[in-house]
Amino acid sequence: MSSLQRPMAASAPAPAAPLSAEQAKVVLAEVLKAFGAPENAQRLDEARDNACNDMGKMLQFLLPVATQIQQDVIKAYGFSSDGEGVLKFARLIKSYESQDPEIASMSGKLKAMFLPPMTLPPHGSGTGGVAAS
Template structure:
């Protein structure tokens, strides 16, 4: 399967895809998976990368295939690069992608200052 769309990926498709990803994160079964992964990772950034990131990536892969991207690492990279390019031109896409990033990498609490 090709990693990139065989036709141009439009601005409106990017917006629709980002909305679909956010909605996929909010589905009860996916929301439970994400929250369990976050609970297991705690406030450890390495654990976030090892536990939360793969869950959110898998959910995103299930959506991007509907827009012509492959459900693998190459497809995710191409999708991410495409969205980054659109972000520069469209503030709505930038905002939607920022919302997605909060699922993928939620805000971490800073560790207490060392004494």
């Protein structure tokens, strides 16, 4: 049996052990590498083309492909291979962004791969918004 003991009665996988910043950096680098792999880059390009830079369509076409690519990498590091595992990984990376400029940079690159560039409406366009308190 491995050094990571799991209780016999547990039906769900054990939660991922928190990664150090250095470990998170390694996993993040592997995720970026996976996004750059030719077959994954092609899948992302096709999904991006189908989405036509429409945020709703991005969620429909691009996000599932991006999520699957991340799942394939992070499951080897103890994260569950479902959407919850991706969310836990994203929260972990977010927690290190302010402490480690390299993680912040890598995280920005990752987001840029599957989120459309955000264009702000012209200032004073009068289209509602949130009032400052």
